[in-house]
Amino acid sequence: MLSPKSTDIVRATLPAVGGAIGEIAPLFYDKLFAAHPALLRDLFNRGNQASGTQQQALAGAIAAFATALVEHPETRPDAMLSRIAHKHVSLGIRPEQYQVVRLHLFEAIAEVLGDAVTEEVAAAWDEVYWLMANALIALEARLYEQAGTDGADGTAGAGVFRPYGVVSRLAETAEVTTFFVRPLDGGPLPAFRPGQYVSVQVELADGARQIRQYSLSGRPDDALQFSVKRVTGEPDGEVSHHLHDRVAAGDTLMISAPAGDVALDEGDGPVLLASAGIGCTPMTGMLAHLAATGSQRRVISVHADRSQATHAFRADLLQLTEKLPDAVAHIWYEEPEGDWPADRTGYADLSRIEVPAGTTAYLCGPLPFLRSARAQLLAAGVRAAAVHYEVFGPDMWLGADA
Structure with a gap:
């Protein structure tokens, strides 16, 4: 004070x-x-x-x-x-x-x-x-x-980064690649909450050791899984291009302990996961956790993308939704391919979805999407305190609801 x-x-x-x-x-x-x-x-x-x-x-x-x-x-x-x-x-x-x-x-x-x-x-x-x-x-x-990332002398943050070996990589779309990594120090995988991210440090051609944050996009038993969208422009895309073009199985990456304050709660009330574009990565991690733990919660997934071809984890979204006893997925595409419902073409419209009382919502995507989705959820009666969001990059929304 x-x-x-x-x-x-x-x-x-x-x-x-x-x-x-x-x-x-x-x-x-x-x-x-x-x-x-x-x-x-x-x-x-x-x-x-x-x-x-x-x-x-x-x-x-x-x-x-x-x-x-x-x-x-x-x-x-x-x-x-x-x-x-x-x-x-x-x-x-x-x-x-x-x-x-x-x-x-x-x-x-x-x-x-x-x-x-x-x-x-x-x-x-x-x-x-x-x-x-x-x-x-x-x-x-x-x-x-x-x-557990204090140094041996108690120095805060001294042990944040650990060396991880890249086990494999998987192309989700032409722009998104998933990397599977394991610690090289023989220690266990770190605990994390669904929705959290890790920092990945890479050494670039000019010697700079740049760091970027990537959401954990799944929960394999013996590895960490994070997904990277190729970003255009310089220097904006220098790390994503490096990861896409230069990092393969057998390479080493320095990776932080998981962090992030937007993580799935362990309650039993209805949950809504809304994303746009690469914002699907933390939502996929949350959905995978719900499916793996046999959750009985009402789960509503909403995703908006350019098209089916650019929608990373599209198959995962559908398969994980099928595994849950009370789950539904709503998908919008701006430029759908083939036969696609007219009422699911364009931008996501959450006002057209029935949102149960007591819903907790998690949002991830570009700032205009977050603003629109949040406003629609508030209009539907969702409490402001129950709407959580993650935005990639500096948070230009900080303080809006502080």
Whole structure:
């Protein structure tokens, strides 16, 4: 909770800081990478930096956290903090790196806002920063401990990445490939919850060790399974192209412990799994878990794709749905091939589906799909707290419901 004095100052300066955060965030990253170029080479996603989406996500998170502190001082935006903490844990972020971030962030704030940043203003926003940073450090420490990824000396995040051997790979579509991997250290497979992801680190031709997150798309008994869609553009697609074109059975990948706060709950109420495009990967993992455990839950799967040919895990969706005693699948294609129902052509329309009372929904796909699906579910009577979403890349929706 902010001190009363800082609350007044932050409330008064929030419009100015919030209005300039879009300028502050890219300047912060420029300063950070100038001082620590290895962070851009080996930690931060170069594609997201080039597109500006990481800067926008940072700006949104800071503004949302500060707004929550002054408007709802009795509560903490734990949903937003959990999302960030899981991503940090999948990357091996360490507590001491928050001091580095603070240094360059406040340099950027001072440079953009100039004389408006008095000692009192700087102190108030420093309080905001450390409330957020310390909350994340505590959350991340618990996640590291739960995953057993602390170093031998107790260093948080020291053992996040393990070497895995690629057992095999399978082309799901022309654009999507699934990789099956096992630990090379002789240890057991890590535990994970359906819907979670792993970070995969690869060494590229220029020596950079870039990291990307991929959802666990199934539950084979003796391997981890993750699926990768080939992304177009440079540097956006540099890791997916490397995996598709250069990684084969027998190769080694560095892979993190599973992470992610959007995971299937173990209740017995109705569940709705809605996805678009490659968003089907975590949903397939959830559906596989439900089928493997003989779930009796009412399960409604919804998927939207360009066509049958681009729909990864199409056969899995149909087969897993058949295995469940009370499950149904609804599929929409924008450009269907052959005979296809007119009312299932185009974008997914969840308003046309009967959603049972008490449904918990999980969504994954592009942001426009998420917004549309969430709005339709809320209109159908699903509680906002029961709608969970996963978005690939920086979360541009952070803080919307914090």
